[in-house]
Amino acid sequence: MGKEARERIEARLGEAGSRGSCFAATEAADLIYLRRLIKKERPRSVFEPYPKLFVKADTWQALDRGARALFIIKGIAELHPHWVFFGPSAALIHGMPVSWKDLRKPYVVTSSSISDAEKAQLVHRSSVKDELCLCQGVRVTSPVRTLFDCASRLSFQSALAIADGYARTGGLGTEELCDDIRMRFRGQRGVKRVAAICAHADGRAESGGESIARAVMIQQGFYLPELQTPLPDPIDPAKMFRADFAWESKKGIVLGELDGAKKYTMSGDPLDALRDERIRESRLTAYGHAILRFSYAQLLPRNRTEFVALLEKFGVPRGPKPRFVDGVPVKKTVNYAGWRGMPLLCAFNGLGRHGSNEIEFGYAAARRIAA
Template identity: 35%
Template sequence: MKTHRIITDKLAQARQRGSCVFAANEAEGQALRRRVRAGELANPYHGVFVDAQYWNTLNGTEQACHLARCLAERYPSWVFAGPTAAALYGFDHQWSIHRSGLYLASSVRSRSSSNGVHHIFMPSIPLCETQGVKVTSVSRTLVDCALILPFANALPIFDSAFRRGSCAADGLRSLCAELHRDTSAADRVLQYVDPLSENGGESLARAVMIEEDFPVPQLQRVFANPRNSREWYRVDFAWQFPGGYTVVAEYDGMAKYSDPAMTGRRSIQAVVNQQNDRERKLYEWGVNRIVRLSYDDVVQRWPLVDKLTGAGLPRNIQA
C-alpha cells in the first residue's frame, strides 16, 4: 500500500476517534510535512497532524481533546490535568481556557512549560481515566482549575461537576488543606458553587455578577399562577428585596433560538412569541422587572452591569 493511502486511512480513522495522527516512521513524517506545506494538513503540536479544513471547524475544547487523545496514544505515561482534564471529563467551560495549551501532571518539580504544554507539579498523582485517557482525579482537576484560571472561568467547571455529583465540597476542602499552599482561589469558587446552574453560560453570567458586586441570585426559582398551581415557569436568576420587589434575569444563549433540540424545531418567531407570553405571565404573577442577558452582554460586562443596575439591583462596591 502506498504511503499516501496509508496516511489518508490514518487521518480518516483518527477523525472517527476524535483524534489526530503522528508519523509511524520517517517516510510518513516526510509525507505528512509535505501536506502541511501544501496547506492540506495542520500541525498543531510537534509531530502531530490533522486535516486542516476539519481542524478549523473544531472549537477550542474539541481541539484540546483531539490533541490529548493523540498524545495519550503517543506518550502512554502522560497524565492530563487542570483545564485539559476538565475538557476530557466533559465539564462545562469556555473554549478560551485552552488558548494557553495543554496541562499535564508531573511528579518532577523542575519541569518547565514548552511546546504549548504546561506541567503541574504534584508529588503523588491521583490517577483516573476518562475516554481512555489518563487524567487526574476530579477533585484534583477542579482544584487545579481554580488555581490556574480566573474565577469566572473556574466557576462553570465547578458548577458542572457538582451538578453531575462528581465531587463533594468537603473532599475538595480536604484536598486544598493537603496541598500546603495558598488555595484561597479554590476556597472562593467553593463559596459560590451551585449545582442548580443549568449550563456553562448561566454559570459564567453568575460569576460576572459576583465579580461586579451584585447580590448573588437565586437560581431556578419557580413562579406559579396564583389561580392555577399547575401553570408555572422556572427562571434562570431571581432576586427578591424587602417589600417584595422582584427582579428576574434570563440568560439567552443563541441555541435557545437556533438549536432544534432546544426549540422543538419551531421558527425563531414562534420561540420569541412564546418568550413574550412567558414574560407577560411572569409580570402578572408578581415579577417587577425582567432582564434578558446575552453572551455578549456577559463577556463585555458593561451591558450586563447597565441592565442589572437599570433594573434596580444594588452593587456592594467597596470604597
Template identity: 30%
Template sequence: MRRNQEIEQIADDAQQCQRYFFGVTANQKRSMRKRWLAHEYVRLYPNVYARSEYYNKLNPRERALHLIRALAAKYPQKVFGAMSAALILGLECPGYNDRLGHVQIAADTSIPPRPSGTIEKIYVHPLTFIVHDGIRITPPERTLVDCGLRYSYMQSLGIFDSALRFGMTTRKDIADTCSGLRKDCSPIQKLLRDADEKSENGGESLCRATILEAGLARPELQHEFRDPANRKHIFRTDFLWTCDHKTVVLEYDGMEKYTNQHMTNGHDTRRVVYDERNREDALRRAGVTAILRTDYEELRRPQTLIQKLLNNGVPMGKALW
C-alpha cells in the same frame, strides 16, 4: 500531491476517534510533513497533524479535545491535569477559549515555569490519576483545585458548577484536597461558596460569575413560576432577585437556544421566539416586574449588563469576601 493510502488510513482512523494523528515510522513522518508544507494538513504540535478541511470545521473545545486525545495516544503514560483534565471529564469551561490550544501535563517533580508553548507542565504532588475514556487524568477534586488555583474566578466557576451538577465530586472532597496542600487555597474557598449545581450550562455560570464579581446580590437559580392562567404550565427562570416589591428575572440566551434542535424541540426560530414571548407573558402574570436578557457578547462588556441590572432595581450584595 499523490494519494498515500497508508497515511490516509491513519488520518481516517484518527478522525473516527476524534483526535489528531501522528507518524510513527520515518516514512510516515516525512510524508505527513510534506502534506503540511503543501497546506493539506495543519500541524498542531511537532509530528501531530489534522487535515485542513477537517480542522476548520472544529470549534475551540473540539480542537482542544482532539489535541489532548492525540497526545494521550502518542504518550500514553502521561497524566493530564487542570483544564485538560476538566475537558476530558466533560466539564464546562467558559471564558477559557483564549487558552484552549494549551495542554496541561501533570508531574510530581519541580518544573520551571514556561510562559509559552503548547504543553504546560504543572506540578502535582502527590500525583495520582484515574483513567477516563482511556486517558490518564488527575482525579476530579484535584482537577478542580488545580483549575481554581491556576485560572481566574470567571474561568473556574463553571468548572465547579458542572462538577457538582454531574456528581463527579463533593465540596468535602475538594476541601479535603485543599487541606493537604501547602498553598493558599482562599480562591477555592470562594469558588466553593459560590458554586451551584443548579447552574445548567457554562454560559449561565459565566454570567453569574460576572454578576457576583461586580458585587451584586446573589441571584436565585432556576426558580419555578406557575402561570395563573393555566396552572399546569410551570416556567423556570435562569436568575431571580426579589427586593423592594420588585421581582427581577434575568435570562441568559445562548445561540443554541435558537439553533439546537434538541433544545428547540425541532421548531424553527420564529416558533421559538413566539413561545418565548408567551413565556414572558406568563411570567408577568405570575408577578415578575422586569424580564431582562443577556448573552455572551454582552458578557464581553460586563458593565453594560451590570448597569442594566442596577437600573432595574437589583441591589448590591453584602460583602462576604
C-alpha cells in the same frame, strides 16, 4: 508515496476524526508525507495544530475552540500514553465547563524530557500529588484534584464555572463541597483560595456561561438570583419552563436569560432551536415580568460595564462590593431583608445553597413569579 499509502493515511485521518482526535503520526514516513503535503498544497486539506498531530482541514474548521482542544489532548495521549493531563485539560476531559481562554495550551504531567517544539505549546508539571484515573481513554487527574488545581490557579470566573460543574455532577451542596476540599487538601498550598471559591459554588448552574455571569454579579455586589426557576407554560400548564435567573426587585420580578450561541448549534435544525427559544420567551412574557436578555460577549472584561449597566437598568438589587482576597470575593453573613420584607440571597451575605434565606426565597418567590 504511492496511492495505497496515501489512501491509508486518508483513512487514518478519518478514523481519528471520528474518535474526536487528531491523527498521531508516530511513523516517520507518515510524518514526512503529511508535512510535505501541508507545505505544497494550497488550499490546505490537512492541518498540523500540534507537533506530529494532524487533522483534516474541513473537520478542523467545523470545530469550536473547546472541541479543538479536545482533539489535541486526545492526540497527545496517543503520542505519549504515559503523560497525565491536569488542570483545565483534565477538566475538559471530565466534562466540566472550561473557558476557552484557559485551553490555549494543554496541561501535562510528565517526568520525561520534552522536545523544545512541544515545550513551547504546553503547560508542564513534573509530578502529581493525587490519584489518577482514565477518562475517555486519557490519563487525567481525579475530578476533585482537577477542581483543586483549576481553582488554585485560574481566575475567579473560570474557577467558579468548574466548581459549579463539579458540584452539579457530584450532587454536592456548598458546605459539603467546602468541607471536602478542606479535609482532602489540608495543609496544601492554595487550599484557602479553593475553599473560598467553592463557598460560592452552586450545582444548579447548567452552563459555564451562567456560572461566569453569576461570578460577575458576585464581584459587582449584585444580589444573587434564584437559579433555574420553574414556571408552568401559561398555554399548556402540563409543560414547564425554567428561567436561567430570577430576582425580586422594587420594580417586581426580573427574569434573566443568557442567550448562548450553543442553543442554536446543537444537534437538529438551528432554525427550529431559534423558533423554540422565541416561543419560550413569548410564553415567559405572558407572566408580565421583565425579561433581561444578555449574551456571553457582554460578560467579557471589555463589555462588562455594559452588563453591569443592564442589570442596574432592570432594577436588579445591588449591595456594596465584596472584599477580595487573592482575587476571590469573600463571603460575609449579614441579615438583609428583601423588598417585600422577605429575605433574599445577597451576593455578599455568605448564605450557601442550603442557607435558610435562600430556601425561603427559592420556594416563596417561585410561587410569586408563577402567580
